Amino acid sequence: MENPIIQLDGLTKIYGKVKAVDNLHLRINKGEIFGLLGPNGAGKTTTILMMLGLSDPDAGQATVCGINATRNPIAVKRKVGYMPDNAGFYDNLTALENLLYIGRLNGIAEQDIKARAQETMQLVGLSDALHKKTSAYSRGMKQRLGLADLLIRDPEVMILDEPTLGIDPSGIRDFLELIHHLSRQQGLTVLLSSHHLHHVQQICDRVGIFVEGRLLMQGDIDTLSGELFGKESFEVAVTVREEIPREGRLIAALQGMNSVVGVQVNGQTMDITCSTDITPELVRFFVQQGLNITGVQRKAYGLDEIYQRFFENNPKKVSA
Numbered sequence: 182m183e184n185p186i187i188q189l190d191g192l193t194k195i196y197g198k199v200k201a202v203d204n205l206h207l208r209i210n211k212g213e214i215f216g217l218l219g220p221n222g223a224g225k226t227t228t229i230l231m232m233l234g235l236s237d238p239d240a241g242q243a244t245v246c247g248i249n250a251t252r253n254p255i256a257v258k259r260k261v262g263y264m265p266d267n268a269g270f271y272d273n274l275t276a277l278e279n280l281l282y283i284g285r286l287n288g289i290a291e292q293d294i295k296a297r298a299q300e301t302m303q304l305v306g307l308s309d310a311l312h313k314k315t316s317a318y319s320r321g322m323k324q325r326l327g328l329a330d331l332l333i334r335d336p337e338v339m340i341l342d343e344p345t346l347g348i349d350p351s352g353i354r355d356f357l358e359l360i361h362h363l364s365r366q367q368g369l370t371v372l373l374s375s376h377h378l379h380h381v382q383q384i385c386d387r388v389g390i391f392v393e394g395r396l397l398m399q400g401d402i403d404t405l406s407g408e409l410f411g412k413e414s415f416e417v418a419v420t421v422r423e424e425i426p427r428e429g430r431l432i433a434a435l436q437g438m439n440s441v442v443g444v445q446v447n448g449q450t451m452d453i454t455c456s457t458d459i460t461p462e463l464v465r466f467f468v469q470q471g472l473n474i475t476g477v478q479r480k481a482y483g484l485d486e487i488y489q490r491f492f493e494n495n496p497k498k499v500s501a
């Protein structure tokens with residue numbers, strides 16, 4: 182059900198001759214995790230700054246939590262936590278001291294601050310490192326502390342600019358799971374920008390592909406995949422013990438099956454492209470043919486393929 186907490190209507194920002202953001206319309210629902218994807222210079226940061234009321238649009242408007250961000254930036258800042266890609270802390274202070282400082286700056290009552298800071302550190306999995314100076318924190322720990330910095334202010338929306346940048350691969354998954362968990366547990370709306378498609382894919386409910394200031398596609402992964410791959414949405418690789426002839430009765434029968442779009446033979450593996458997921462029917466077919474299946478793999482198109490296909494279809498956008 183539609184329940185937009187972020188509404189961008191015709192949002193436009195022009196720098197000289199560059200339309201950094203060009204007539205952007207976007208709705209993000211309460212509790213949703215939305216991924217803003219796009220190459221460098223696409224206009225992601227400019228959009229975020231306008232949503233926070235830190236940059237004035239040349240046309241259109243950004244409404245966040247029902248507040249016009251341009252007219253009332255202070256009210257928006259109370260509802261929205263923003264983590265830039267270079268969030269910094271006072272290195273000579275401990276993590277707890279940093280959070281207490283942020284809590285005070287944000288007007289949290291003195292008698293509540295310590296308990297709130299400790300509770301928030303627990304939420305982000307840093308309870309054991311409360312008294313460590315942030316100079317000794319790894320990049321992954323700093324990003325968790327960055328989340329704590331937002332959460333202590335009890336936001337309704339979190340905007341995270343390239344949150345996984347610089348975190349080692351094993352830490353990225355945990356960090357994204359944490360964002361997902363927090364969003365679901367607290368009903369938090371999350372907008373995150375990223376270049377890392379397969380990371381984003383793990384947790385985003387919907388994504389938008391943003392190029393040269395324009396949102397060119399938006400939707401969940403299945404919808405985007407359907408739009409770009411159409412009839413070739415699924416690929417099933419079936420491996421059998423026997424060598425498969427490249428032509429003949431078997432291939433013709435497969436090609437005649439409903440929703441099969443293409444068949445390719447590679448030794449003992451057949452790659453079958455189809456418009457619907459007919460994996461069970463394919464398995465049954467192979468067994469009926471007396472073949473010994475040793476492996477079945479269904480490949481659904483992910484964001485990497487979606488992105489690649491998008492730019493194949495729109496070569497002009499590659500230069501962006």
Ligand SMILES: Nc1ncnc2c1ncn2[C@@H]1O[C@H](COP(=O)(O)OP(=O)(O)OP(=O)(O)O)[C@@H](O)[C@H]1O
Pocket residue numbers: 196199200201219220221222223224225226227228
């Ligand atoms: N203050 C500014 N003055 C002039 N041009 C700017 C300014 N800020 C951004 N731009 C231009 O606007 C366009 C969009 O930039 P923006 O930083 O929003 O992109 P981005 O998608 O966030 O990219 P990145 O991932 O590199 O940060 C770029 O062409 C950039 O050069």
